[in-house]
Amino acid sequence: MHLFCVGLSHHTANVETRERFVGHAEIDRVLRETVGCSEALFLTTCNRVEVYAASEESIPTDRIAHCLLATGASLGGEMNSVYRNETQQGVQNLF
DSSP states (O other): OOEEEEEEEETSSHHHHHHHOOOOTTTTHIIIIIOOOHHHHHHOOEEEEEEEEEEEOOOOOHHHHHHHHHHTOOGGGGGGGGGEEEEEHHHHOOO
């Protein structure tokens, strides 16, 4: 089981970039049914946008980040703002 967190925050991205990664109402379903996460939690605040998920297989960070993009937006140079935490580090980030 792969447990991970993918996101961006005020530490890694400016407001304009964070606003592009707003997700959508169906993101939990998309992460489970399309991307392959067995469990997924989408968290968004004024300072961060994150997905906490578990999957049987490793899922590439850019695939998760693409799901977070606002509808119609393309994944460009913002990937350098996206972070990934695995296992215990991801759980610590959540708390």
